[in-house]
Amino acid sequence: MTGAPTYAAPMAPDLIADPETDPTATYAVDPALVRRLARRVVAAPRATHHVSHTPMTGAPLASLPLSTREDVVVAVDAARAAQRSWARTPMELRERILLRYHDLVLERQVELLDVVQLESGKTRLQAFEEVADVALVARHYARNAASYLRPRRRTGLFPVLTQSTEHHHPRGVVGIVSPWNYPLSLAITDALPALMAGNAVVLRPDLQASLTALQAVQLLTEAGLPESVLQVVLGDGENVGQAVVDLADYVCFTGSTSTGRRVAASVATRLAGYSLELGGKNSMYVADDADLDKAVQGAVRACFSSAGQLCISVERLLVHASVVDEFRTRFVAAVEAMTLGPALAYGTDMGSLVSAAQLARVSDHVDDARAKGATVLTGGRARPDLGPWFYEPTVLEGVTAAMDVRDDETFGPVVSLYTVHGDDEAVRAANDTDYGLNASVWTRDTARGRRVATAIEAGTVNVNEGYAAAWGSVAAPMGGMKQSGVGRRHGSEGILKYTESQNVTVQHVLPIAPVAGLSDEAYARVMTAALRTLKAVGRR
Incomplete structure (x- = not known):
């Protein structure tokens, strides 16, 4: 060291005892809040609990129930049932939910910042980056989802006679496996466009980031999102995370490159879609x-x-x-x-x-x-x-x-x-x-x-x-090249990836086939002339 940095005094959080879950321990978050949020976890009534610790002091942070693979099946089935009615929800209502969510995140930022810091150990300003990010993403997709998803006329084979329209349909149940390092942003900002596209979501946040994720989900419910449309499961990656990967119609994963490769290989066996944001140097x-x-x-x-x-x-x-x-x-x-x-x-x-x-x-x-x-x-x-x-x-x-x-x-x-x-x-x-x-x-x-x-x-x-x-x-895409990922979040790509595109084309008057007694050879000559003419007149 060429000099000595200066340091702020260590913070001792207000530790609150939770005799119902562990009479010998104290917790850095009000156990009453934890119990309310824990009700959002899909888990058996007598599930095993996991106790997380805050990196700020090492003190116990929260005790939350763990899901099993069977619980993930329940969550996916419930999400799939809810998705059908959610997909029929008018876009205007979805927009209002996200705009209310934008306001709630900003209004409740103090409690969000506390939990983000306690789970991740980051500074308050860096925790605020996550609050701002969630508000930005919520506003963007509330105001732009309808435009991104609207049917679009595309150039048909023949002018006027062939009319093609591109549609986008929700994939169904989107599985999101999110990491610990940005417990608010990465748990919820990928879910927002998926929901706006008419999908249901099953979220498995990292155990170290579970409390923040549950708070974010609870605020979405307060904003008007039906509870069954966004299911939360908690557990390790090997079992619970893998179950989400195995069962969802589309998988969004953020984490290490080594794990991302395993996710891609697993999803590829059943030809499901996926996006990955992975490591960097x-x-x-x-x-x-x-x-x-x-x-x-x-x-x-x-x-x-x-x-x-x-x-x-x-x-x-x-x-x-x-x-x-x-x-x-x-x-x-x-x-x-x-x-x-x-x-x-x-x-x-x-x-x-x-x-x-x-x-x-x-x-x-x-x-x-x-x-x-x-x-x-x-x-x-x-x-x-x-x-x-x-x-x-x-x-x-x-x-x-x-x-x-x-x-x-x-x-x-x-x-x-x-x-x-x-x-x-x-x-x-x-x-x-x-x-x-x-x-x-x-x-x-x-x-x-x-x-x-x-x-x-x-x-x-x-x-x-x-x-x-x-x-x-x-509004612009974000993601990785080479070993840093597949697909993009943000912008049009960040929502269209959660959809299946469909081409509906109507042919008028003439079929794409020989007519009026034309031989196959004559039809080929006519088509050749038509193709050359379309190129000559600048047809795209």
């Missing part, structure tokens, strides 16, 4: 003409938001040789000025990792790099004085292909600094990965930034921002 290029003040602060946000536990966060800094020395000095100083701590209030810059497993992965990557010759410019150690799974924001230099951190996704507050000598080298370095989820380019010349961005093999590329600009532009 995202880069940020700082060009020689970049505004370094803005680039440094943008890098801090891009690398360390949610303690780096964000699939679109930056893990590789590619800095032009002419500015690398100045950037390094400024960036390290900015990282060392960050405040860390567990606080249910605005003001800290970085929170905790989510679990012991995440802490171990981050520690292993840094220790392996250090042992093989990398330089730790700042950070590089756990901070158990702040909470059980805190780790300092860490900057590495001198990373080589022999080190795990070079190519493997860390998913933590660790970034590696590399020197490049121009745009072409930066693009090659950015593309030198199996992943292709997000990237960032910093330059005062936005035309140059766009040129560089389009050469990078990533589903989203931000110019003069780290990740939030593309993520927050919900």
Whole structure:
């Protein structure tokens, strides 16, 4: 360390005893609230319970019932029965539900922020990103779903005589398997367009993110969504998550690339549709003409938001040789000025990792790099004085292909600094990965930034921002290239993927066949002439 970061004082949550579920434990969330939300879980009356813990202090957070594979069958059957009437619900009513949901999420944001923080360990500002994201997605699909889904006339075989219309029908039951790192956004924003398209949803959030997901679902019910249309099951991925994958008509999965491959293989055996948002090894290029003040602060946000536990966060800094020395000095100083701590209030810059497993992965990557010759410019150690799974924001230099951190996704507050000598080298370095989820380019010349961005093999590329600009532009698609995923969320693709497209074509007057005594050969000559004429007149 070249200096010592300052830290906010640890927060001690108001721990409340729950004698009904565990008379020996105290819980970080009001047990009465937990019991109300638990009623939304499809589980047997005497189901086994899971106790989650908050990464902020390690204290027990909530005790919730676990579903079984049989419960998933019940949930899917109930959702399928409800979907038929939901699909007939007028679009105007669906729109009103989502717009009410938009308002409720903003009105109840304090309680949502508390639970998001307690489940994920992130700071309050980074938790607010999730609240804003849900409101943006709800408004977007409330206002645009009808346009995305409306029947569209398409060019027929022959002008006037052939009239084709494209329709979109709901797939039925959409299964959503969501992760822990964005417990509000990733649990509910994929469900909103699926519901607007007339589908029912069975949601299996990660156990660490269950309470936030249940709160989000409860608010949807308050907004007017029929309860049976959105079913929630809780349990591990191997059994309960797999059951959702096996039974849903369409599967939306967000998580690691390794698990995503297994999901894809499983769904493919029954020819069901799926979309996957998976891992990333995202880069940020700082060009020689970049505004370094803005680039440094943008890098801090891009690398360390949610303690780096964000699939679109930056893990590789590619800095032009002419500015690398100045950037390094400024960036390290900015990282060392960050405040860390567990606080249910605005003001800290970085929170905790989510679990012991995440802490171990981050520690292993840094220790392996250090042992093989990398330089730790700042950070590089756990901070158990702040909470059980805190780790300092860490900057590495001198990373080589022999080190795990070079190519493997860390998913933590660790970034590696590399020197490049121009745009072409930066693009090659950015593309030198199996992943292709997000990237960032910093330059005062936005035309140059766009040129560089389009050469990078990533589903989203931000110019003069780290990740939030593309993520927050919900009318545009978001997703991964290469090993970072299949399909897109947001925009038209984010709702049309939940539909089956259908072509209904009406043929008028003449059949597509020989008529009026024409021989087959004469018919072929007539058709050949017609096709040439259509091309000559510019027919599309």
